[in-house]
Amino acid sequence: MQSVTAPFQFESNLALPQQEIDVFQKFIHEIRGIYGEDWGFVFDIKDNISQVLRCIYSDTHDSKLLPLGHIPIAANLSWRSMALTMQEPLFFDSLDLDDPRSFYLQRTIRPRQMAVFQIKADANIGLVSMFGLKESKVTIREQDLASIQHRCQEQLLVVFQKLSWRLEQHVMDQATRAIRQQETPIFICQLFNRLLELPVLLIRRLNGDTYQALNQSGLEDDFDCNRLLFNLKDREQQVFFTAEWQHITKDSSFPPDQTMTGIVFKPGNTILLCKGVVRLTGRTKDNIFHYIEQIEKLLKRKPVPISTLSFLVYLQHWVRSQDRDINVIFQHLIDTLVPFLGADFGTLALYSREQNRLMFVSQAGEFTNPLKDLPLVDKNGEPTSIAAHVIRMNKPYLVPDVRKDRYYRAFNPAIRSEICAPIRVRGEIIGVFSISSRELHHFHQLELGKLLFYCDQIGIALLQAGILDKAFTETEEAQKQAQDVRFGFDQHTHAKEVQYTFGNLVGHPQGAMRAVFDAIHKINNSGREDLNVLITGETGCGKEMVSFALHNSSQRGKKPMVVTNFASFGGDPNLIQSELFGHEKGSFSGATNRRIGCIEQAHETTLLIDEVGDIVPSVQIKLLRVLQQGNNKKFQRLGGQDHISSNVRVLAATHQNLWNLVEQGKFREDLFYRLQTLVIRIPPLRERLEDIPLLLTHFCARYERKVAGLKIQTSNRAVQTLQDYAWPGNVRQLEAVINRALVMFSENGELTEEAVKRSLAAEMRHAASGPPAQQSGTSLFRQVCKGGENAFWEHIQKPYRNHDLTHGQLVELVREALTESKGSYKQAAAAMGVAESDYNRFLDFLKNSRAKLDYREFRR
Numbered sequence: 001m002q003s004v005t006a007p008f009q010f011e012s013n014l015a016l017p018q019q020e021i022d023v024f025q026k027f028i029h030e031i032r033g034i035y036g037e038d039w040g041f042v043f044d045i046k047d048n049i050s051q052v053l054r055c056i057y058s059d060t061h062d063s064k065l066l067p068l069g070h071i072p073i074a075a076n077l078s079w080r081s082m083a084l085t086m087q088e089p090l091f092f093d094s095l096d097l098d099d100p101r102s103f104y105l106q107r108t109i110r111p112r113q114m115a116v117f118q119i120k121a122d123a124n125i126g127l128v129s130m131f132g133l134k135e136s137k138v139t140i141r142e143q144d145l146a147s148i149q150h151r152c153q154e155q156l157l158v159v160f161q162k163l164s165w166r167l168e169q170h171v172m173d174q175a176t177r178a179i180r181q182q183e184t185p186i187f188i189c190q191l192f193n194r195l196l197e198l199p200v201l202l203i204r205r206l207n208g209d210t211y212q213a214l215n216q217s218g219l220e221d222d223f224d225c226n227r228l229l230f231n232l233k234d235r236e237q238q239v240f241f242t243a244e245w246q247h248i249t250k251d252s253s254f255p256p257d258q259t260m261t262g263i264v265f266k267p268g269n270t271i272l273l274c275k276g277v278v279r280l281t282g283r284t285k286d287n288i289f290h291y292i293e294q295i296e297k298l299l300k301r302k303p304v305p306i307s308t309l310s311f312l313v314y315l316q317h318w319v320r321s322q323d324r325d326i327n328v329i330f331q332h333l334i335d336t337l338v339p340f341l342g343a344d345f346g347t348l349a350l351y352s353r354e355q356n357r358l359m360f361v362s363q364a365g366e367f368t369n370p371l372k373d374l375p376l377v378d379k380n381g382e383p384t385s386i387a388a389h390v391i392r393m394n395k396p397y398l399v400p401d402v403r404k405d406r407y408y409r410a411f412n413p414a415i416r417s418e419i420c421a422p423i424r425v426r427g428e429i430i431g432v433f434s435i436s437s438r439e440l441h442h443f444h445q446l447e448l449g450k451l452l453f454y455c456d457q458i459g460i461a462l463l464q465a466g467i468l469d470k471a472f473t474e475t476e477e478a479q480k481q482a483q484d485v486r487f488g489f490d491q492h493t494h495a496k497e498v499q500y501t502f503g504n505l506v507g508h509p510q511g512a513m514r515a516v517f518d519a520i521h522k523i524n525n526s527g528r529e530d531l532n533v534l535i536t537g538e539t540g541c542g543k544e545m546v547s548f549a550l551h552n553s554s555q556r557g558k559k560p561m562v563v564t565n566f567a568s569f570g571g572d573p574n575l576i577q578s579e580l581f582g583h584e585k586g587s588f589s590g591a592t593n594r595r596i597g598c599i600e601q602a603h604e605t606t607l608l609i610d611e612v613g614d615i616v617p618s619v620q621i622k623l624l625r626v627l628q629q630g631n632n633k634k635f636q637r638l639g640g641q642d643h644i645s646s647n648v649r650v651l652a653a654t655h656q657n658l659w660n661l662v663e664q665g666k667f668r669e670d671l672f673y674r675l676q677t678l679v680i681r682i683p684p685l686r687e688r689l690e691d692i693p694l695l696l697t698h699f700c701a702r703y704e705r706k707v708a709g710l711k712i713q714t715s716n717r718a719v720q721t722l723q724d725y726a727w728p729g730n731v732r733q734l735e736a737v738i739n740r741a742l743v744m745f746s747e748n749g750e751l752t753e754e755a756v757k758r759s760l761a762a763e764m765r766h767a768a769s770g771p772p773a774q775q776s777g778t779s780l781f782r783q784v785c786k787g788g789e790n791a792f793w794e795h796i797q798k799p800y801r802n803h804d805l806t807h808g809q810l811v812e813l814v815r816e817a818l819t820e821s822k823g824s825y826k827q828a829a830a831a832m833g834v835a836e837s838d839y840n841r842f843l844d845f846l847k848n849s850r851a852k853l854d855y856r857e858f859r860r
């Protein structure tokens with residue numbers, strides 16, 4: 001039997017957003033005010049997928065967020081899981097810690113008293129546990145329980161509901177991602193094993209009557225399973241749950257097991273069995289249903305139908321080339337999609353997070369009502385429409401009969417059934433798309449998946465087309481104008497209003513930038529705004545953009561971020577110190593006035609210290625002292641006596657290798673470790689070529705906005721040419737090359753391969769004419785030739801790896817070497833000191849560095 005290490009791990013921690021923490025803290029504060037100081041609190045939420053209670057918040061210890069502990073939901077295992085199945089609060093005046101049900105408490109907080117309250121939606125979805133740690137101080141009385149239960153329900157239900165949805169989404173997302181990456185049947189077993197926390201057996205028909213049974217650790221024997229399938233064949237449902245395995249499998253060679261409960265999905269004759277009893281609550285069933293659908297898709301993996309493909313091509317083409325009026329684009333999208341999906345009507349709405357409103361932007365089909373805006377919820381906190389419900393749930397929603405749906409508002413009396421799905425851009429909902437029919441039960445689960453698929457495509461297309469950018473930019477500009485009046489800083493420090501948002505930080509959602517997006521998301525959702533973050537990456541790869549995205553999506557984003565850059569300070573300690581901390585008049589020669597430093601300016605917002613590696617060591621120690629403090633950072637101005645306090649979050653950026661600086665004695669080791677706590681590394685552009693088409697579209701759209709009426713067409717070969725280059729100057733250089741190609745070498749808005757090549761050639765000439773030390777006087781090639789044995793590796797390969805030699809210079813070198821050798825790589829290599837035994841390594845290096853030129857050009 002083959003054994004496999006489980007590849008699938010759920011992330012253990014679900015970060016709690018600050019908003020939720022605030023609600024919990026307020027609740028605790030209130031309860032403590034009424035019932036005394038001594039109550040400890042734990043908030044547990046039911047995880048329907050893994051069937052465990054997860055601790056999401058605790059203030060029984062000093063740390064607010066405990067690592068996510070979990071207790072299995074089995075009524076007799078713990079008091080809390082028992083309370084989950086009860087209707088009334090659970091209360092113990094004097095808790096017996098020796099009772100087996102106190103197992104979890106005994107290991108952790110060891111309380112003497114305990115009360116557990118339920119949060120009820122359709123069923124109990126979470127618990128609030130209160131613990132008395134010292135017997136004497138407890139003032140809660142049994143008659144108070146009902147009132148506390150009422151408060152829990154009133155104040156916490158919405159938060160628990162939200163968290164419950166998020167938890168589910170979180171687990172689903174992880175599982176879906178994992179399924180996409182690992183699609184072997186064994187993996188599917190492992191996945192189900194994790195989800196259900198039960199042993200699992202997957203039975204698949206191989207051919208004819210041969211079946212294969214797999215468990216989560218590898219292959220089992222082939223066996224005959226005809227009987228089993230024969231008994232299943234009359235079942236209509238494709239997926240169902242059964243507790244009747246003993247009947248079905250009694251005479252078959254399938255191991256009969258009284259405790260076996262099955263989850264069956266029939267298409268493709270694939271059967272999944274679980275050993276043990278799966279608790280089939282409504283939600284568990286839905287969740288498992290969802291997984292099985294995903295897995296079925298993977299098992300069957302059909303190619304995308306041609307009509308879908310052509311639609312996607314059409315979608316891309318259309319959003320890129322048509323009028324950029326957002327409303328026209330949306331109308332066109334919906335007019336195309338509604339008949340394409342076999343529906344009679346369609347509605348597209350955008351969601352404004354700030355205003356918590358839905359703006360219906362376009363409709364297709366016969367609507368008599370005009371489009372309007374709606375708040376997301378009414379005064380009772382209920383969703384105002386199906387679209388609003390979808391936004392709250394962040395999930396597609398199927399309505400077989402609108403008259404029976406509690407969220408449906410009759411915008412159109414002809415509508416009988418509907419499906420609605422969120423449009424998401426990098427996980428954020430930007431709107432919803434619903435399609436409806438005149439017939440009852442017109443749509444099924446399958447269509448729901450389809451609609452979601454198209455919504456995802458629309459999100460990607462809009463993002464790529466830079467259309468969302470436009471919407472962002474317009475809002476940003478309005479905000480910026482307002483901010484500019486309020487802030488006036490000197491030449492180094494500047495406050496910038498929302499210059500970059502997630503919306504215009506371009507990166508392929510499944511590519512190398514994914515880690516950067518995830519990091520921003522996680523850091524901001526950790527609720528720890530006092531954490532310093534170091535952002536590293538080569539020059540021009542977007543460190544400043546990422547800093548802005550981090551700031552703007554954080555709680556501090558309401559105020560402009562303060563940015564300072566030390567590259568231009570020439571290492572002068574007085575100037576650097578004054579820039580950071582400010583100075584008093586006369587504190588050093590030239591200090592003619594008091595100056596407020598950037599840490600002080602950044603009170604209640606974020607400070608970006610760009611090029612932190614340029615701060616001299618004498619100031620580094622002072623910066624370290626500030627960074628070591630929490631949110632409120634205390635310091636003195638240069639030459640000042642007063643202690644100033646500033647509530648600031650610090651982001652630091654650098655293109656340098658800080659550890660190298662530490663080794664050279666230029667950077668303090670303690671500051672290095674302090675900054676290393678949270679690092680976002682932005683990959684260089686050559687490591688994320690998947691971003692180049694997106695960036696190209698982004699920069700073209702930006703260019704179009706500057707030239708009235710211009711529509712840019714790009715060719716695939718142009719994109720390929722851009723992807724063939726190594727981009728030592730990263731996105732900034734790419735932007736320059738694209739702009740040059742558009743301005744100098746394009747006609748009628750056509751960005752051809754030729755235009756890109758010419759722009760790149762100009763770029764290389766420019767790079768090669770730079771002043772690298774080796775080049776002064778004579779050419780780089782000649783210098784290397786003089787270097788003798790191994791010169792190529794020492795003087796070319798190494799500096800290129802360390803980025804001391806640009807790609808342009810490398811290409812120039814190869815060009816010159818081949819010119820000299822009349823196209824012979826062998827001779828060129830020998831001339832530059834490459835040993836014969838290293839010849840293949842030499843060619844590989846050139847190939848991998850995209851510097852292997854076509855030798856035939858040099859044969860003439």
Ligand SMILES: Nc1ncnc2c1ncn2[C@@H]1O[C@H](COP(=O)(O)OP(=O)(O)OP(=O)(O)O)[C@@H](O)[C@H]1O
Nearest residue numbers: 504505506538539540541542543544545655731732
């Ligand atoms: N992911 C991205 N999406 C869109 N544009 C980008 C992206 N990354 C970088 N850019 C563009 O590249 C330019 C350089 O980005 P940025 O200034 O953030 O880089 P940097 O790493 O801070 O550079 P430096 O190290 O030189 O300060 C920006 O003007 C921006 O237009």
